[in-house]
Amino acid sequence: MSEIPYGPIIIGIIVLFVVLLLLSSIRIVRQSEVYLVERLGKFHRKLESGIHIVVPFIERVASKKTLRETVVDFPPQSMITKDNVSIQVDSVVFYQVTDVVRHEYEIANPLSAISNLTATTLRNLIGELDLDETLTSRDTVNNKLRAILDQATDKWGMKVNRVEIRNIIPPIDIQNAMERQMQAERTRREKVLNAQGEKESKILKAEGEKQSQILEAEGQRLSQIERARGDKESQVLRAEGEAEAIIKLAEAKARGEQVVLDVWRAASPTKEMVQLRSMEALEKVANGTASKLVIPTDATKLLGMVESVKEVMRSDKTEQ
Structure with a gap:
Protein backbone atom coordinates (compact mmCIF):
# COMPACT_ATOMS: atom_id res chain seq x y z
CA MET A 1 0.00 0.00 0.00
CA SER A 2 1.16 3.50 -0.84
CA GLU A 3 1.56 5.98 1.96
CA ILE A 4 -0.81 9.04 2.16
CA PRO A 5 1.09 12.33 1.68
CA TYR A 6 0.21 14.08 4.99
CA GLY A 7 2.78 16.79 4.52
CA PRO A 8 0.94 18.79 1.85
CA ILE A 9 -2.35 18.36 3.72
CA ILE A 10 -0.90 19.74 6.93
CA ILE A 11 0.69 22.64 5.08
CA GLY A 12 -2.64 23.42 3.38
CA ILE A 13 -4.44 23.39 6.71
CA ILE A 14 -1.84 25.72 8.22
CA VAL A 15 -2.12 28.12 5.28
CA LEU A 16 -5.93 28.10 5.50
CA PHE A 17 -5.75 28.79 9.23
CA VAL A 18 -3.37 31.70 8.69
CA VAL A 19 -5.62 33.17 6.00
CA LEU A 20 -8.71 32.88 8.20
CA LEU A 21 -6.78 34.39 11.09
CA LEU A 22 -5.68 37.34 8.95
CA LEU A 23 -9.20 37.87 7.65
CA SER A 24 -10.64 37.84 11.16
CA SER A 25 -8.09 40.41 12.27
CA ILE A 26 -9.23 42.95 9.64
CA ARG A 27 -11.75 45.52 10.90
CA ILE A 28 -13.65 47.98 8.67
CA VAL A 29 -15.04 50.91 10.65
CA ARG A 30 -17.95 52.86 9.17
CA GLN A 31 -18.21 56.61 9.19
CA SER A 32 -19.61 58.17 12.41
CA GLU A 33 -18.49 55.08 14.35
CA VAL A 34 -15.54 54.42 16.66
CA TYR A 35 -14.23 51.03 17.83
CA LEU A 36 -12.50 50.64 21.21
CA VAL A 37 -9.63 48.13 21.16
CA GLU A 38 -8.30 46.49 24.33
CA ARG A 39 -4.94 44.79 24.54
CA LEU A 40 -4.77 42.06 27.13
CA GLY A 41 -7.88 43.47 28.87
CA LYS A 42 -6.76 47.11 28.96
CA PHE A 43 -7.87 49.94 26.72
CA HIS A 44 -5.25 50.40 24.05
CA ARG A 45 -6.54 52.53 21.16
CA LYS A 46 -9.53 53.81 19.12
CA LEU A 47 -10.32 52.72 15.59
CA GLU A 48 -11.97 55.43 13.53
CA SER A 49 -13.53 55.14 10.06
CA GLY A 50 -11.42 53.07 7.66
CA ILE A 51 -9.58 49.67 7.51
CA HIS A 52 -7.64 48.48 10.56
CA ILE A 53 -5.76 45.35 11.69
CA VAL A 54 -6.30 43.88 15.14
CA VAL A 55 -3.58 41.59 16.49
CA PRO A 56 -5.12 38.16 17.04
CA PHE A 57 -5.19 36.69 20.58
CA ILE A 58 -3.70 39.90 22.00
CA GLU A 59 -6.11 42.63 20.96
CA ARG A 60 -9.89 42.62 20.73
CA VAL A 61 -12.63 45.09 19.88
CA ALA A 62 -14.23 45.80 23.25
CA SER A 63 -16.99 48.17 22.13
CA LYS A 64 -18.51 49.88 19.10
CA LYS A 65 -19.70 53.46 19.63
CA THR A 66 -21.76 55.70 17.36
CA LEU A 67 -21.14 59.45 17.21
CA ARG A 68 -24.58 60.22 15.80
CA GLU A 69 -27.33 61.83 17.86
CA THR A 70 -29.47 59.27 19.66
CA VAL A 71 -33.12 59.62 20.67
CA VAL A 72 -34.40 57.90 23.81
CA ASP A 73 -38.12 57.75 24.54
CA PHE A 74 -38.84 57.19 28.24
CA PRO A 75 -42.18 55.70 29.39
CA PRO A 76 -44.67 57.80 31.41
CA GLN A 77 -43.71 58.50 35.02
CA SER A 78 -46.15 59.26 37.84
CA MET A 79 -45.55 62.68 39.42
CA ILE A 80 -47.32 65.04 41.82
CA THR A 81 -47.70 68.78 41.26
CA LYS A 82 -47.50 71.52 43.86
CA ASP A 83 -51.31 71.49 44.29
CA ASN A 84 -51.27 67.68 44.95
CA VAL A 85 -52.51 66.55 41.54
CA SER A 86 -51.14 63.22 40.32
CA ILE A 87 -50.15 63.33 36.65
CA GLN A 88 -48.38 61.08 34.15
CA VAL A 89 -45.45 62.60 32.26
CA ASP A 90 -43.40 61.03 29.47
CA SER A 91 -40.35 62.64 27.93
CA VAL A 92 -37.91 62.33 25.04
CA VAL A 93 -34.15 62.93 25.37
CA PHE A 94 -31.78 63.69 22.48
CA TYR A 95 -28.14 63.03 23.34
CA GLN A 96 -24.81 62.48 21.58
CA VAL A 97 -21.59 60.72 22.62
CA THR A 98 -18.69 63.17 22.72
CA ASP A 99 -16.05 61.02 24.47
CA VAL A 100 -16.28 57.33 23.62
CA VAL A 101 -13.67 56.29 26.22
CA ARG A 102 -15.44 57.88 29.17
CA HIS A 103 -18.80 56.74 27.81
CA GLU A 104 -17.49 53.16 27.88
CA TYR A 105 -15.56 53.12 31.11
CA GLU A 106 -17.18 55.80 33.32
CA ILE A 107 -20.75 54.48 33.33
CA ALA A 108 -22.00 50.90 33.19
CA ASN A 109 -25.49 51.51 31.78
CA PRO A 110 -25.80 55.05 30.38
CA LEU A 111 -29.40 54.69 29.18
CA SER A 112 -30.65 53.53 32.56
CA ALA A 113 -28.70 56.32 34.23
CA ILE A 114 -30.24 58.94 31.95
CA SER A 115 -33.74 57.49 32.49
CA ASN A 116 -33.48 57.59 36.27
CA LEU A 117 -31.88 61.03 36.25
CA THR A 118 -34.59 62.39 33.97
CA ALA A 119 -37.41 61.01 36.12
CA THR A 120 -35.87 62.36 39.36
CA THR A 121 -35.23 65.81 37.90
CA LEU A 122 -38.75 66.00 36.44
CA ARG A 123 -40.31 65.14 39.80
CA ASN A 124 -38.36 67.94 41.45
CA LEU A 125 -39.28 70.50 38.77
CA ILE A 126 -42.97 69.61 38.55
CA GLY A 127 -43.25 69.50 42.36
CA GLU A 128 -42.52 73.23 42.34
CA LEU A 129 -45.40 74.00 39.92
CA ASP A 130 -49.16 73.65 40.15
CA LEU A 131 -51.17 71.92 37.43
CA ASP A 132 -51.90 75.03 35.35
CA GLU A 133 -48.25 76.12 35.41
CA THR A 134 -47.16 72.60 34.48
CA LEU A 135 -49.45 72.61 31.44
CA THR A 136 -48.41 76.08 30.30
CA SER A 137 -44.68 76.05 31.19
CA ARG A 138 -43.35 73.16 29.14
CA ASP A 139 -40.60 75.20 27.53
CA THR A 140 -39.32 76.36 30.92
CA VAL A 141 -39.32 72.81 32.30
CA ASN A 142 -37.60 71.51 29.14
CA ASN A 143 -34.80 74.08 29.37
CA LYS A 144 -34.17 73.46 33.08
CA LEU A 145 -34.22 69.70 32.59
CA ARG A 146 -31.80 69.86 29.65
CA ALA A 147 -29.34 72.02 31.59
CA ILE A 148 -29.36 69.63 34.59
CA LEU A 149 -28.99 66.50 32.44
CA ASP A 150 -26.24 68.05 30.32
CA GLN A 151 -24.21 68.94 33.40
CA ALA A 152 -24.71 65.52 34.98
CA THR A 153 -23.86 63.48 31.86
CA ASP A 154 -20.77 65.48 30.91
CA LYS A 155 -18.52 63.24 32.99
CA TRP A 156 -19.97 60.22 31.18
CA GLY A 157 -18.77 61.53 27.80
CA MET A 158 -22.30 62.52 26.70
CA LYS A 159 -23.99 65.76 25.72
CA VAL A 160 -27.76 66.24 26.08
CA ASN A 161 -28.84 68.42 23.15
CA ARG A 162 -32.55 68.63 23.83
CA VAL A 163 -35.28 67.38 26.17
CA GLU A 164 -38.96 67.42 25.30
CA ILE A 165 -41.93 66.68 27.55
CA ARG A 166 -44.21 64.89 25.15
CA ASN A 167 -47.38 64.27 27.17
CA ILE A 168 -48.79 65.45 30.49
CA ILE A 169 -51.79 63.33 31.43
CA PRO A 170 -53.88 64.49 34.46
CA PRO A 171 -56.51 62.31 36.17
CA ILE A 172 -59.73 61.58 34.30
CA ASP A 173 -61.93 63.81 36.49
CA ILE A 174 -59.58 66.74 35.98
CA GLN A 175 -59.55 66.01 32.25
CA ASN A 176 -63.36 66.17 32.20
CA ALA A 177 -63.35 69.43 34.16
CA MET A 178 -60.73 70.87 31.81
CA GLU A 179 -62.78 69.74 28.83
CA ARG A 180 -65.88 71.48 30.20
CA GLN A 181 -63.83 74.60 30.88
CA MET A 182 -62.39 74.57 27.37
CA GLN A 183 -65.89 74.04 25.94
CA ALA A 184 -67.20 77.01 27.90
CA GLU A 185 -64.22 79.07 26.75
CA ARG A 186 -64.84 78.08 23.13
CA THR A 187 -68.53 79.00 23.49
CA ARG A 188 -67.61 82.36 25.00
CA ARG A 189 -65.11 83.05 22.23
CA GLU A 190 -67.69 82.05 19.63
CA LYS A 191 -70.21 84.51 21.10
CA VAL A 192 -67.58 87.23 21.25
CA SER A 268 -91.69 156.96 -61.61
CA PRO A 269 -94.97 156.78 -59.57
CA THR A 270 -97.01 159.99 -59.22
CA LYS A 271 -98.31 161.43 -55.99
CA GLU A 272 -101.83 160.34 -56.82
CA MET A 273 -100.70 156.75 -57.38
CA VAL A 274 -98.95 156.66 -54.04
CA GLN A 275 -102.05 157.98 -52.32
CA LEU A 276 -104.20 155.41 -54.07
CA ARG A 277 -101.93 152.59 -52.93
CA SER A 278 -102.15 153.97 -49.42
CA MET A 279 -105.88 153.84 -49.57
CA GLU A 280 -105.82 150.21 -50.67
CA ALA A 281 -103.62 149.39 -47.73
CA LEU A 282 -105.95 151.28 -45.41
CA GLU A 283 -108.86 149.30 -46.77
CA LYS A 284 -107.15 146.05 -45.95
CA VAL A 285 -106.43 147.24 -42.43
CA ALA A 286 -110.09 148.22 -41.96
CA ASN A 287 -111.17 144.72 -42.96
CA GLY A 288 -109.31 143.33 -39.97
CA THR A 289 -110.73 142.16 -36.61
CA ALA A 290 -109.64 145.23 -34.61
CA SER A 291 -112.46 147.22 -32.99
CA LYS A 292 -110.55 150.47 -33.10
CA LEU A 293 -108.63 152.01 -35.97
CA VAL A 294 -106.24 154.91 -35.73
CA ILE A 295 -105.95 156.89 -38.99
CA PRO A 296 -103.13 159.36 -39.59
CA THR A 297 -103.94 162.92 -40.61
CA ASP A 298 -102.53 162.32 -44.06
CA ALA A 299 -105.04 159.56 -44.47
CA THR A 300 -107.97 161.91 -43.69
CA LYS A 301 -106.81 164.28 -46.34
CA LEU A 302 -106.64 161.37 -48.65
CA LEU A 303 -110.23 160.46 -47.83
CA GLY A 304 -111.36 164.01 -48.65
CA MET A 305 -109.62 163.71 -51.96
CA VAL A 306 -111.43 160.45 -52.57
CA GLU A 307 -114.79 162.14 -51.94
CA SER A 308 -113.91 164.86 -54.41
CA VAL A 309 -113.03 162.25 -56.99
CA LYS A 310 -116.39 160.55 -56.38
CA GLU A 311 -118.30 163.87 -56.92
CA VAL A 312 -116.51 164.48 -60.21
CA MET A 313 -117.36 160.94 -61.33
CA ARG A 314 -121.05 161.49 -60.44
CA SER A 315 -121.19 164.78 -62.45
CA ASP A 316 -119.76 163.02 -65.49
CA LYS A 317 -122.42 160.30 -65.31
CA THR A 318 -125.23 162.95 -65.01
CA GLU A 319 -124.06 164.79 -68.02
CA GLN A 320 -124.02 161.63 -70.04
Whole structure:
Protein backbone atom coordinates (compact mmCIF):
# COMPACT_ATOMS: atom_id res chain seq x y z
CA MET A 1 0.00 0.00 0.00
CA SER A 2 1.16 3.50 -0.84
CA GLU A 3 1.56 5.98 1.96
CA ILE A 4 -0.81 9.04 2.16
CA PRO A 5 1.09 12.33 1.68
CA TYR A 6 0.21 14.08 4.99
CA GLY A 7 2.78 16.79 4.52
CA PRO A 8 0.94 18.79 1.85
CA ILE A 9 -2.35 18.36 3.72
CA ILE A 10 -0.90 19.74 6.93
CA ILE A 11 0.69 22.64 5.08
CA GLY A 12 -2.64 23.42 3.38
CA ILE A 13 -4.44 23.39 6.71
CA ILE A 14 -1.84 25.72 8.22
CA VAL A 15 -2.12 28.12 5.28
CA LEU A 16 -5.93 28.10 5.50
CA PHE A 17 -5.75 28.79 9.23
CA VAL A 18 -3.37 31.70 8.69
CA VAL A 19 -5.62 33.17 6.00
CA LEU A 20 -8.71 32.88 8.20
CA LEU A 21 -6.78 34.39 11.09
CA LEU A 22 -5.68 37.34 8.95
CA LEU A 23 -9.20 37.87 7.65
CA SER A 24 -10.64 37.84 11.16
CA SER A 25 -8.09 40.41 12.27
CA ILE A 26 -9.23 42.95 9.64
CA ARG A 27 -11.75 45.52 10.90
CA ILE A 28 -13.65 47.98 8.67
CA VAL A 29 -15.04 50.91 10.65
CA ARG A 30 -17.95 52.86 9.17
CA GLN A 31 -18.21 56.61 9.19
CA SER A 32 -19.61 58.17 12.41
CA GLU A 33 -18.49 55.08 14.35
CA VAL A 34 -15.54 54.42 16.66
CA TYR A 35 -14.23 51.03 17.83
CA LEU A 36 -12.50 50.64 21.21
CA VAL A 37 -9.63 48.13 21.16
CA GLU A 38 -8.30 46.49 24.33
CA ARG A 39 -4.94 44.79 24.54
CA LEU A 40 -4.77 42.06 27.13
CA GLY A 41 -7.88 43.47 28.87
CA LYS A 42 -6.76 47.11 28.96
CA PHE A 43 -7.87 49.94 26.72
CA HIS A 44 -5.25 50.40 24.05
CA ARG A 45 -6.54 52.53 21.16
CA LYS A 46 -9.53 53.81 19.12
CA LEU A 47 -10.32 52.72 15.59
CA GLU A 48 -11.97 55.43 13.53
CA SER A 49 -13.53 55.14 10.06
CA GLY A 50 -11.42 53.07 7.66
CA ILE A 51 -9.58 49.67 7.51
CA HIS A 52 -7.64 48.48 10.56
CA ILE A 53 -5.76 45.35 11.69
CA VAL A 54 -6.30 43.88 15.14
CA VAL A 55 -3.58 41.59 16.49
CA PRO A 56 -5.12 38.16 17.04
CA PHE A 57 -5.19 36.69 20.58
CA ILE A 58 -3.70 39.90 22.00
CA GLU A 59 -6.11 42.63 20.96
CA ARG A 60 -9.89 42.62 20.73
CA VAL A 61 -12.63 45.09 19.88
CA ALA A 62 -14.23 45.80 23.25
CA SER A 63 -16.99 48.17 22.13
CA LYS A 64 -18.51 49.88 19.10
CA LYS A 65 -19.70 53.46 19.63
CA THR A 66 -21.76 55.70 17.36
CA LEU A 67 -21.14 59.45 17.21
CA ARG A 68 -24.58 60.22 15.80
CA GLU A 69 -27.33 61.83 17.86
CA THR A 70 -29.47 59.27 19.66
CA VAL A 71 -33.12 59.62 20.67
CA VAL A 72 -34.40 57.90 23.81
CA ASP A 73 -38.12 57.75 24.54
CA PHE A 74 -38.84 57.19 28.24
CA PRO A 75 -42.18 55.70 29.39
CA PRO A 76 -44.67 57.80 31.41
CA GLN A 77 -43.71 58.50 35.02
CA SER A 78 -46.15 59.26 37.84
CA MET A 79 -45.55 62.68 39.42
CA ILE A 80 -47.32 65.04 41.82
CA THR A 81 -47.70 68.78 41.26
CA LYS A 82 -47.50 71.52 43.86
CA ASP A 83 -51.31 71.49 44.29
CA ASN A 84 -51.27 67.68 44.95
CA VAL A 85 -52.51 66.55 41.54
CA SER A 86 -51.14 63.22 40.32
CA ILE A 87 -50.15 63.33 36.65
CA GLN A 88 -48.38 61.08 34.15
CA VAL A 89 -45.45 62.60 32.26
CA ASP A 90 -43.40 61.03 29.47
CA SER A 91 -40.35 62.64 27.93
CA VAL A 92 -37.91 62.33 25.04
CA VAL A 93 -34.15 62.93 25.37
CA PHE A 94 -31.78 63.69 22.48
CA TYR A 95 -28.14 63.03 23.34
CA GLN A 96 -24.81 62.48 21.58
CA VAL A 97 -21.59 60.72 22.62
CA THR A 98 -18.69 63.17 22.72
CA ASP A 99 -16.05 61.02 24.47
CA VAL A 100 -16.28 57.33 23.62
CA VAL A 101 -13.67 56.29 26.22
CA ARG A 102 -15.44 57.88 29.17
CA HIS A 103 -18.80 56.74 27.81
CA GLU A 104 -17.49 53.16 27.88
CA TYR A 105 -15.56 53.12 31.11
CA GLU A 106 -17.18 55.80 33.32
CA ILE A 107 -20.75 54.48 33.33
CA ALA A 108 -22.00 50.90 33.19
CA ASN A 109 -25.49 51.51 31.78
CA PRO A 110 -25.80 55.05 30.38
CA LEU A 111 -29.40 54.69 29.18
CA SER A 112 -30.65 53.53 32.56
CA ALA A 113 -28.70 56.32 34.23
CA ILE A 114 -30.24 58.94 31.95
CA SER A 115 -33.74 57.49 32.49
CA ASN A 116 -33.48 57.59 36.27
CA LEU A 117 -31.88 61.03 36.25
CA THR A 118 -34.59 62.39 33.97
CA ALA A 119 -37.41 61.01 36.12
CA THR A 120 -35.87 62.36 39.36
CA THR A 121 -35.23 65.81 37.90
CA LEU A 122 -38.75 66.00 36.44
CA ARG A 123 -40.31 65.14 39.80
CA ASN A 124 -38.36 67.94 41.45
CA LEU A 125 -39.28 70.50 38.77
CA ILE A 126 -42.97 69.61 38.55
CA GLY A 127 -43.25 69.50 42.36
CA GLU A 128 -42.52 73.23 42.34
CA LEU A 129 -45.40 74.00 39.92
CA ASP A 130 -49.16 73.65 40.15
CA LEU A 131 -51.17 71.92 37.43
CA ASP A 132 -51.90 75.03 35.35
CA GLU A 133 -48.25 76.12 35.41
CA THR A 134 -47.16 72.60 34.48
CA LEU A 135 -49.45 72.61 31.44
CA THR A 136 -48.41 76.08 30.30
CA SER A 137 -44.68 76.05 31.19
CA ARG A 138 -43.35 73.16 29.14
CA ASP A 139 -40.60 75.20 27.53
CA THR A 140 -39.32 76.36 30.92
CA VAL A 141 -39.32 72.81 32.30
CA ASN A 142 -37.60 71.51 29.14
CA ASN A 143 -34.80 74.08 29.37
CA LYS A 144 -34.17 73.46 33.08
CA LEU A 145 -34.22 69.70 32.59
CA ARG A 146 -31.80 69.86 29.65
CA ALA A 147 -29.34 72.02 31.59
CA ILE A 148 -29.36 69.63 34.59
CA LEU A 149 -28.99 66.50 32.44
CA ASP A 150 -26.24 68.05 30.32
CA GLN A 151 -24.21 68.94 33.40
CA ALA A 152 -24.71 65.52 34.98
CA THR A 153 -23.86 63.48 31.86
CA ASP A 154 -20.77 65.48 30.91
CA LYS A 155 -18.52 63.24 32.99
CA TRP A 156 -19.97 60.22 31.18
CA GLY A 157 -18.77 61.53 27.80
CA MET A 158 -22.30 62.52 26.70
CA LYS A 159 -23.99 65.76 25.72
CA VAL A 160 -27.76 66.24 26.08
CA ASN A 161 -28.84 68.42 23.15
CA ARG A 162 -32.55 68.63 23.83
CA VAL A 163 -35.28 67.38 26.17
CA GLU A 164 -38.96 67.42 25.30
CA ILE A 165 -41.93 66.68 27.55
CA ARG A 166 -44.21 64.89 25.15
CA ASN A 167 -47.38 64.27 27.17
CA ILE A 168 -48.79 65.45 30.49
CA ILE A 169 -51.79 63.33 31.43
CA PRO A 170 -53.88 64.49 34.46
CA PRO A 171 -56.51 62.31 36.17
CA ILE A 172 -59.73 61.58 34.30
CA ASP A 173 -61.93 63.81 36.49
CA ILE A 174 -59.58 66.74 35.98
CA GLN A 175 -59.55 66.01 32.25
CA ASN A 176 -63.36 66.17 32.20
CA ALA A 177 -63.35 69.43 34.16
CA MET A 178 -60.73 70.87 31.81
CA GLU A 179 -62.78 69.74 28.83
CA ARG A 180 -65.88 71.48 30.20
CA GLN A 181 -63.83 74.60 30.88
CA MET A 182 -62.39 74.57 27.37
CA GLN A 183 -65.89 74.04 25.94
CA ALA A 184 -67.20 77.01 27.90
CA GLU A 185 -64.22 79.07 26.75
CA ARG A 186 -64.84 78.08 23.13
CA THR A 187 -68.53 79.00 23.49
CA ARG A 188 -67.61 82.36 25.00
CA ARG A 189 -65.11 83.05 22.23
CA GLU A 190 -67.69 82.05 19.63
CA LYS A 191 -70.21 84.51 21.10
CA VAL A 192 -67.58 87.23 21.25
CA LEU A 193 -66.58 86.59 17.66
CA ASN A 194 -70.20 86.55 16.52
CA ALA A 195 -70.89 89.82 18.35
CA GLN A 196 -67.75 91.33 16.92
CA GLY A 197 -68.73 90.14 13.46
CA GLU A 198 -72.24 91.59 13.76
CA LYS A 199 -70.78 94.87 15.01
CA GLU A 200 -68.34 95.07 12.13
CA SER A 201 -71.11 94.07 9.71
CA LYS A 202 -73.36 96.90 10.96
CA ILE A 203 -70.47 99.35 10.78
CA LEU A 204 -69.67 98.27 7.24
CA LYS A 205 -73.36 98.42 6.28
CA ALA A 206 -73.71 101.93 7.71
CA GLU A 207 -70.54 102.99 6.03
CA GLY A 208 -71.80 101.52 2.76
CA GLU A 209 -75.11 103.32 3.07
CA LYS A 210 -73.32 106.56 3.89
CA GLN A 211 -71.03 106.14 0.92
CA SER A 212 -74.01 105.27 -1.28
CA GLN A 213 -75.84 108.44 -0.16
CA ILE A 214 -72.73 110.50 -0.79
CA LEU A 215 -72.36 109.02 -4.25
CA GLU A 216 -76.06 109.50 -4.97
CA ALA A 217 -75.92 113.16 -3.84
CA GLU A 218 -72.79 113.67 -5.90
CA GLY A 219 -74.51 112.09 -8.88
CA GLN A 220 -77.54 114.32 -8.46
CA ARG A 221 -75.31 117.37 -8.15
CA LEU A 222 -73.42 116.46 -11.29
CA SER A 223 -76.72 115.72 -13.04
CA GLN A 224 -78.09 119.13 -12.08
CA ILE A 225 -74.88 120.77 -13.23
CA GLU A 226 -75.07 118.94 -16.55
CA ARG A 227 -78.79 119.78 -16.88
CA ALA A 228 -78.14 123.47 -16.12
CA ARG A 229 -75.25 123.45 -18.53
CA GLY A 230 -77.49 121.87 -21.17
CA ASP A 231 -80.27 124.43 -20.53
CA LYS A 232 -77.74 127.23 -20.76
CA GLU A 233 -76.33 125.91 -24.01
CA SER A 234 -79.90 125.40 -25.32
CA GLN A 235 -80.86 128.96 -24.42
CA VAL A 236 -77.66 130.25 -25.99
CA LEU A 237 -78.36 128.29 -29.15
CA ARG A 238 -82.00 129.42 -29.15
CA ALA A 239 -80.96 133.05 -28.67
CA GLU A 240 -78.37 132.70 -31.38
CA GLY A 241 -81.01 131.15 -33.65
CA GLU A 242 -83.52 133.91 -32.90
CA ALA A 243 -80.85 136.56 -33.43
CA GLU A 244 -79.87 134.95 -36.70
CA ALA A 245 -83.55 134.78 -37.72
CA ILE A 246 -84.06 138.44 -36.85
CA ILE A 247 -80.93 139.34 -38.80
CA LYS A 248 -82.10 137.31 -41.80
CA LEU A 249 -85.60 138.80 -41.52
CA ALA A 250 -84.17 142.30 -41.37
CA GLU A 251 -81.94 141.51 -44.31
CA ALA A 252 -84.91 140.14 -46.26
CA LYS A 253 -87.03 143.16 -45.36
CA ALA A 254 -84.23 145.47 -46.38
CA ARG A 255 -83.86 143.63 -49.68
CA GLY A 256 -87.63 143.79 -50.18
CA GLU A 257 -87.75 147.48 -49.50
CA GLN A 258 -84.83 147.96 -51.85
CA VAL A 259 -86.63 146.00 -54.54
CA VAL A 260 -89.82 148.06 -54.05
CA LEU A 261 -87.80 151.25 -54.09
CA ASP A 262 -86.07 150.16 -57.26
CA VAL A 263 -89.42 149.32 -58.86
CA TRP A 264 -90.93 152.62 -57.88
CA ARG A 265 -87.94 154.46 -59.15
CA ALA A 266 -88.14 152.59 -62.42
CA ALA A 267 -91.93 153.25 -62.75
CA SER A 268 -91.69 156.96 -61.61
CA PRO A 269 -94.97 156.78 -59.57
CA THR A 270 -97.01 159.99 -59.22
CA LYS A 271 -98.31 161.43 -55.99
CA GLU A 272 -101.83 160.34 -56.82
CA MET A 273 -100.70 156.75 -57.38
CA VAL A 274 -98.95 156.66 -54.04
CA GLN A 275 -102.05 157.98 -52.32
CA LEU A 276 -104.20 155.41 -54.07
CA ARG A 277 -101.93 152.59 -52.93
CA SER A 278 -102.15 153.97 -49.42
CA MET A 279 -105.88 153.84 -49.57
CA GLU A 280 -105.82 150.21 -50.67
CA ALA A 281 -103.62 149.39 -47.73
CA LEU A 282 -105.95 151.28 -45.41
CA GLU A 283 -108.86 149.30 -46.77
CA LYS A 284 -107.15 146.05 -45.95
CA VAL A 285 -106.43 147.24 -42.43
CA ALA A 286 -110.09 148.22 -41.96
CA ASN A 287 -111.17 144.72 -42.96
CA GLY A 288 -109.31 143.33 -39.97
CA THR A 289 -110.73 142.16 -36.61
CA ALA A 290 -109.64 145.23 -34.61
CA SER A 291 -112.46 147.22 -32.99
CA LYS A 292 -110.55 150.47 -33.10
CA LEU A 293 -108.63 152.01 -35.97
CA VAL A 294 -106.24 154.91 -35.73
CA ILE A 295 -105.95 156.89 -38.99
CA PRO A 296 -103.13 159.36 -39.59
CA THR A 297 -103.94 162.92 -40.61
CA ASP A 298 -102.53 162.32 -44.06
CA ALA A 299 -105.04 159.56 -44.47
CA THR A 300 -107.97 161.91 -43.69
CA LYS A 301 -106.81 164.28 -46.34
CA LEU A 302 -106.64 161.37 -48.65
CA LEU A 303 -110.23 160.46 -47.83
CA GLY A 304 -111.36 164.01 -48.65
CA MET A 305 -109.62 163.71 -51.96
CA VAL A 306 -111.43 160.45 -52.57
CA GLU A 307 -114.79 162.14 -51.94
CA SER A 308 -113.91 164.86 -54.41
CA VAL A 309 -113.03 162.25 -56.99
CA LYS A 310 -116.39 160.55 -56.38
CA GLU A 311 -118.30 163.87 -56.92
CA VAL A 312 -116.51 164.48 -60.21
CA MET A 313 -117.36 160.94 -61.33
CA ARG A 314 -121.05 161.49 -60.44
CA SER A 315 -121.19 164.78 -62.45
CA ASP A 316 -119.76 163.02 -65.49
CA LYS A 317 -122.42 160.30 -65.31
CA THR A 318 -125.23 162.95 -65.01
CA GLU A 319 -124.06 164.79 -68.02
CA GLN A 320 -124.02 161.63 -70.04
